[in-house]
Amino acid sequence: MTDSKASPRDLRIGVYICHCGGNISDVVDCPKVVEAAAGFDDVVVSREHSFMCSDPAQEMIIEDIRKQGLNRVVIASCSPSLHELTFRRTVERGGLNPFLYEHANIREQVSWVHGSRPEEATAKAIRLVRAAVGKVRLLTAEERIGVEVLKRALVVGGGLAGLRAAKSLADQGIEVTLVEASPFLGGHTAQLEHLFPHADQARELMAPLLRGVADSSRIEVLTRAKVVGVEGYFGNFQVELEVQPRHIRGPLPADKLAQITEACPKSAPSEFDYGLRERKAIYMPYPGCVPEVPAVDMQSCSRCGKCEEILGADAVDFDEQARRVKVDAGCVLMATGFKPYEPYKGELGYGELEGVVTLAQFIRILGALPKDAGELEVGGRKIQSVALIHCVGSREIDGVHDPSPHRPLRTYCSRVCCSASLHAASEIRERFPGVNVFELYRDIRSYGFYEEVFERASRNRVVFLKYSDYEIPVVKAGNGEAALSVVVNDQLTGGKAVDVPVDLVVLASAMEPGDAGEIVGLMKLPIGSDGFLLEVHPKLRPVELAVEGVMVAGTAQAPMSTDETSAAACAAAAKAARILTRDEIPLDPFVARVDLSRCQGEGLCVAQCGYDGALQLEEIEQDGEKVKRASVNAVLCKGCGACVAVCPHRAIDIVGCTLDQLYRQVDGLCA
Amino acid sequence: MSAASTPETRILLITTADSSYPGADTVGQMHLGYPTNSSVIRVPDPVMLPERFYLYCFKKGFDGIVVMSSGAECPYEGSYERLAKRLDRLTGVLKEQGIDFRRVKLCAICTVCAASFVREVNQMAQLLDEIGPVDRDAVVLEEEPAARAG
Numbered sequence: 124m125t126d127s128k129a130s131p132r133d134l135r136i137g138v139y140i141c142h143c144g145g146n147i148s149d150v151v152d153c154p155k156v157v158e159a160a161a162g163f164d165d166v167v168v169s170r171e172h173s174f175m176c177s178d179p180a181q182e183m184i185i186e187d188i189r190k191q192g193l194n195r196v197v198i199a200s201c202s203p204s205l206h207e208l209t210f211r212r213t214v215e216r217g218g219l220n221p222f223l224y225e226h227a228n229i230r231e232q233v234s235w236v237h238g239s240r241p242e243e244a245t246a247k248a249i250r251l252v253r254a255a256v257g258k259v260r261l262l263t264a265e266e267r268i269g270v271e272v273l274k275r276a277l278v279v280g281g282g283l284a285g286l287r288a289a290k291s292l293a294d295q296g297i298e299v300t301l302v303e304a305s306p307f308l309g310g311h312t313a314q315l316e317h318l319f320p321h322a323d324q325a326r327e328l329m330a331p332l333l334r335g336v337a338d339s340s341r342i343e344v345l346t347r348a349k350v351v352g353v354e355g356y357f358g359n360f361q362v363e364l365e366v367q368p369r370h371i372r373g374p375l376p377a378d379k380l381a382q383i384t385e386a387c388p389k390s391a392p393s394e395f396d397y398g399l400r401e402r403k404a405i406y407m408p409y410p411g412c413v414p415e416v417p418a419v420d421m422q423s424c425s426r427c428g429k430c431e432e433i434l435g436a437d438a439v440d441f442d443e444q445a446r447r448v449k450v451d452a453g454c455v456l457m458a459t460g461f462k463p464y465e466p467y468k469g470e471l472g473y474g475e476l477e478g479v480v481t482l483a484q485f486i487r488i489l490g491a492l493p494k495d496a497g498e499l500e501v502g503g504r505k506i507q508s509v510a511l512i513h514c515v516g517s518r519e520i521d522g523v524h525d526p527s528p529h530r531p532l533r534t535y536c537s538r539v540c541c542s543a544s545l546h547a548a549s550e551i552r553e554r555f556p557g558v559n560v561f562e563l564y565r566d567i568r569s570y571g572f573y574e575e576v577f578e579r580a581s582r583n584r585v586v587f588l589k590y591s592d593y594e595i596p597v598v599k600a601g602n603g604e605a606a607l608s609v610v611v612n613d614q615l616t617g618g619k620a621v622d623v624p625v626d627l628v629v630l631a632s633a634m635e636p637g638d639a640g641e642i643v644g645l646m647k648l649p650i651g652s653d654g655f656l657l658e659v660h661p662k663l664r665p666v667e668l669a670v671e672g673v674m675v676a677g678t679a680q681a682p683m684s685t686d687e688t689s690a691a692a693c694a695a696a697a698k699a700a701r702i703l704t705r706d707e708i709p710l711d712p713f714v715a716r717v718d719l720s721r722c723q724g725e726g727l728c729v730a731q732c733g734y735d736g737a738l739q740l741e742e743i744e745q746d747g748e749k750v751k752r753a754s755v756n757a758v759l760c761k762g763c764g765a766c767v768a769v770c771p772h773r774a775i776d777i778v779g780c781t782l783d784q785l786y787r788q789v790d791g792l793c794a
Numbered sequence: 795m796s797a798a799s800t801p802e803t804r805i806l807l808i809t810t811a812d813s814s815y816p817g818a819d820t821v822g823q824m825h826l827g828y829p830t831n832s833s834v835i836r837v838p839d840p841v842m843l844p845e846r847f848y849l850y851c852f853k854k855g856f857d858g859i860v861v862m863s864s865g866a867e868c869p870y871e872g873s874y875e876r877l878a879k880r881l882d883r884l885t886g887v888l889k890e891q892g893i894d895f896r897r898v899k900l901c902a903i904c905t906v907c908a909a910s911f912v913r914e915v916n917q918m919a920q921l922l923d924e925i926g927p928v929d930r931d932a933v934v935l936e937e938e939p940a941a942r943a944g
Contacts, residue, residue, distance in 0.1 A: 202822070203836075231823065232822060235822040238825065240830050247830050251833065649816060669812070762838050763839045763870035764837065764838050767842040768843055780837055780842075786847075786850060792804070
């Protein structure tokens with residue numbers, strides 16, 4: 124620690140340099156930064172710590188604030204997106220206004236990008252700390268803006284995560300609007316059969332949840348709906364939805380449903396069965412689905428009127444139009460799910476060779492077989508041997524997998540496919556003991572308790588063949604012994620080439636980010652490099668997005684199993700409930716502020732403002748005269764700063780990011 | 795890979811809080827390198843910066859400025875258009891003062907535009923390698939009202 128005398132202005136600044144384990148200090152000479160910071164004007168404390176976010180380090184800062192009388196704090200560590208909030212709370216706990224703290228990012232902007240140039244990195248870290256000190260000198264104590272909370276949640280997505288979150292919120296007494304893009308709830312989980320690890324039947328498991336959501340007086344369900352507009356802010360979102368018509372009013376008696384399905388002359392590939400089978404233009408995907416009202420696919424429907432003849436004119440309306448619905452919500456919960464990757468034509472024989480299907484399709488094939496089926500039959504062919512190939516579309520490597528023209532490389536692990544493949548392999552062996560099953564894998568990643576899924580497959584005498592990251596198996600037409608042949612250089616036998624004759628190849632394909640829709644652009648929701656919605660911090664704020672008031676749950680965030688999805692949904696609901704059970708929430712004060720001593724009422728700033736009511740000229744009395752001066756509505760102002768640049772008198776600024784503060788940052792960077 | 799660092803020149807990267815600043819984080823998380831003579835500042839939106847700010851940066855020591863906006867996807871209504879017009883006016887001012895207008899570059903960087911981020915910094919570094927530092931004595935900076943007390 125280094126002390127120096129306080130300046131005449133009584134600024135007492137504490138500077139804290141984090142090593143971040145070795146993430147920073149392996150590159151940046153932290154003691155040198157500490158020493159340099161100690162010499163900056165008004166810095167009275169300069170310290171370093173292995174982990175500044177740790178409890179002992181935070182207590183150190185708190186103690187310094189109290190004992191050293193610090194009135195400004197600078198922390199140089201990782202990105203503020205991770206710990207700005209943490210350190211604001213630290214500063215606040217020390218008795219200082221939380222906005223008298225400034226952050227310098229010396230990990231993402233220094234050590235992680237200049238690792239090969241430690242001296243220059245250290246010099247840059249010193250510049251960034253000096254800039255932060257320059258800015259913190261001009262920071263002022265601020266109060267958060269309190270806004271009333273609309274006590275309703277908008278849940279986007281009606282799959283497992285959305286249902287679980289909606290039910291959890293409703294059970295806590297919170298009103299929910301649940302929006303689902305497709306005509307039916309349940310998402311991809313409803314398309315599964317026996318879930319690993321315990322082989323529970325997916326739709327039976329979901330039935331109480333679906334019924335609970337459908338019967339809840341607190342949950343408004345809108346299917347065939349999507350978000351088309353969002354206004355407002357944290358606690359007060361005004362969301363516009365477009366709801367496509369169902370064309371059928373229900374519910375319908377089972378016999379009527381059977382009659383119209385039989386009578387409908389038009390069909391289309393079944394989404395529920397991943398195109399393996401056809402469904403009618405008027406359809407319900409499975410018995411017991413929710414809503415229990417069929418939907419009409421107007422792209423397939425010929426308007427022949429046969430369903431109308433059976434149901435009566437009151438139950439059918441082909442001319443029903445899309446409608447717009449407005450929902451006011453205090454927070455938004457994104458549960459838009461994933462989509463199963465469909466391999467491109469020719470990828471491991473998919474789409475070219477008969478008998479090559481994805482795991483998602485194979486689960487539907489198994490589901491369609493009678494429970495007492497003695498033989499495994501696919502497309503009328505008796506299957507005697509099956510190869511399941513892992514990592515199709517996952518963990519792709521540049522130079523091994525071709526990113527074009529089909530799609531960008533998907534470098535992430537889809538996490539669920541290993542356990543799902545092993546589970547499917549065991550199911551085949553247990554239901555059809557005469558079928559040989561081969562698992563072609565890169566690494567078995569049946570993590571945690573899913574190890575038992577692997578052990579079960581091993582006990583079931585599934586044959587394992589390991590291929591290397593750089594030698595993808597080849598699937599080709601069989602030579603007569605079987606319909607297909609899979610060639611793999613098996614790493615378990617020293618890279619020996621093994622030609623496996625099989626009747627069926629099942630591709631354990633990746634989980635891709637689902638189509639979250641326009642809301643991503645409308646709300647500027649952060650997307651990670653893998654295409655999934657990006658949480659603020661995987662450990663510290665795992666279900667929150669950087670846009671305040673927006674939570675994420677389930678596979679919209681990353682590949683997850685059903686139990687992980689349920690847990691994530693409950694966590695997101697708990698986070699949302701914490702907001703929605705309050706009468707008022709505090710917003711950051713980073714909006715425009717007018718300095719009335721400088722404002723001349725010319726209104727140049729007002730002309731630049733793009734938000735109605737956020738900034739206007741108001742008549743006030745000043746020095747005994749009535750004058751017009753700019754006035755900011757702090758709730759409506761978005762804090763963009765368009766007004767700042769045009770004021771010739773420097774009478775308007777953004778709190779926490781004023782021009783003067785930016786000039787001092789520049790001074791610090793250039794000194 | 796990053797372009798050669800040019801310690802005698804300095805690059806300012808003006809980033810937006812919602813878009814290109816997280817983009818800089820993504821670059822860091824991917825451990826991509828870029829020249830050490832570049833520094834990031836974070837603003838809500840570069841539209842808040844008057845022409846004078848850019849001149850101030852040149853006067854104080856920066857030689858190239860990359861304005862990393864959110865582009866057409868900017869969350870603020872009409873902001874990108876206003877920014878583009880301001881930088882257009884700035885170009886005129888730079889020409890008047892004999893400052894190479896290529897020293898200010900407007901681009902759009904999103905939260906995951908890591909490759910674009912690095913490319914923009916490297917391109918500016920390469921330009922500065924060619925044209926060298928700013929003649930700071932030639933930068934004319936108009937006086938402003940005094941700074942408010944902190």
